[in-house]
Amino acid sequence: xxxxxxxxxxxxxxxxxxxxxxxxxxxxxxxxxxRCAHCNAQDPYYLATQKRWKCRKCRKQFSVKVxxxxxxxxxxxxxxxxxxxxxxxxxxxxxxxxxxRALGVTQKTAWFMLQRIRLALKRxxxxxxLGGDDGGPVExxxxxxxxxxxxxHRSRRLKLQTGEYAPTKAIVMGMLDRExxxxxxxxxxxAKREVLQDEILNGIEKGSTVYTDGHPGYDRLLLEGYLHxxxxxxxxxxxxxxxxxxxxxxxxLLKRGLRGTYVAVEPFHLDRYVTEQIFRYTNRxxxxxxxxxxxxxxxxxSQVAGKRLTYAELTGKEPQRPEVS
Numbered sequence: 001x002x003x004x005x006x007x008x009x010x011x012x013x014x015x016x017x018x019x020x021x022x023x024x025x026x027x028x029x030x031x032x033x034x035r036c037a038h039c040n041a042q043d044p045y046y047l048a049t050q051k052r053w054k055c056r057k058c059r060k061q062f063s064v065k066v067x068x069x070x071x072x073x074x075x076x077x078x079x080x081x082x083x084x085x086x087x088x089x090x091x092x093x094x095x096x097x098x099x100x101r102a103l104g105v106t107q108k109t110a111w112f113m114l115q116r117i118r119l120a121l122k123r124x125x126x127x128x129x130l131g132g133d134d135g136g137p138v139e140x141x142x143x144x145x146x147x148x149x150x151x152x153h154r155s156r157r158l159k160l161q162t163g164e165y166a167p168t169k170a171i172v173m174g175m176l177d178r179e180x181x182x183x184x185x186x187x188x189x190x191a192k193r194e195v196l197q198d199e200i201l202n203g204i205e206k207g208s209t210v211y212t213d214g215h216p217g218y219d220r221l222l223l224e225g226y227l228h229x230x231x232x233x234x235x236x237x238x239x240x241x242x243x244x245x246x247x248x249x250x251x252x253l254l255k256r257g258l259r260g261t262y263v264a265v266e267p268f269h270l271d272r273y274v275t276e277q278i279f280r281y282t283n284r285x286x287x288x289x290x291x292x293x294x295x296x297x298x299x300x301x302s303q304v305a306g307k308r309l310t311y312a313e314l315t316g317k318e319p320q321r322p323e324v325s
Contacts, residue, residue, distance in 0.1 A: 020077030027302045037062035068304040069116040079103045089293040093257040118272040120304045121279040130177040131208025137178040139211045139247040144169040170267040176247045193217040
């Protein structure tokens with residue numbers, strides 16, 4: 001199957017529901033052999049009039065949406081796939097209000113769709129660490145995301161500074177491998193030494209060269225087996241190879257989307273917005289790896305299986321279930 005290269009081609013290409021089903025099925029079952037969503041039996045037969053499969057063993061029916069982020073969604077794949085294309089390729093993200101106007105769904109539905117797509121963009125990164133025994137360079141930094149009191153009206157600022165409304169900025173920690181250009185970031189509860197160094201120990205190979213700013217939370221990395229280089233931002237920002245400009249570039253892209261496109265993001269949901277920006281940054285076009293919009297879309301589509309997010313889980317009424325492979 002030859003996939004579209006531009007947004008205009010994608011809208012025309014995915015205008016047929018059967019084409020959308022075939023595209024999702026090709027990513028869900030790369031070997032071309034559908035399996036029952038209920039008993040995992042092979043060789044179900046396709047009911048063309050109902051656009052779903054029926055298992056020969058358990059006799060149950062299932063659609064291509066079952067076992068993916070699209071499960072139990074009344075929205076057709078003709079709207080899901082263009083929404084995924086837009087989120088994967090708009091550099092500063094795309095708001096639920098834009099999806100609402102472009103696709104003809106409610107804003108609440110568009111917000112739920114985007115959150116489910118962000119879940120699909122998340123990769124399993126627990127198997128390998130950044131850097132390496134050869135001293136691979138890794139930049140580490142943290143940033144704060146939250147309301148800017150200096151830009152508020154005085155009455156609102158005073159309200160936020162007192163009582164239960166006192167603002168607490170969310171903290172995001174990031175690590176950038178300079179050689180692979182892979183980035184990892186997540187929301188952390190505190191910017192204390194124990195939290196920061198635990199994340200480094202879990203995410204970076206010992207023996208790597210770690211570049212940080214002068215935050216005291218990083219001051220014991222030498223004792224943990226890392227080559228630690230520090231840049232003092234009160235005096236300079238670059239000293240030869242010692243800098244954190246790469247991770248700072250990622251922070252600028254992240255905050256541009258949060259402030260300009262999404263405007264207000266609750267800390268409870270912030271991790272998914274960070275995941276969205278990580279996906280676009282890691283899969284951006286470079287000279288060595290000239291990815292296209294179509295490549296990013298197909299990569300995201302290949303990750304929709306085994307992930308499920310209900311509205312109750314999204315809003316915190318129920319704990320989110322673990323992902324399955």
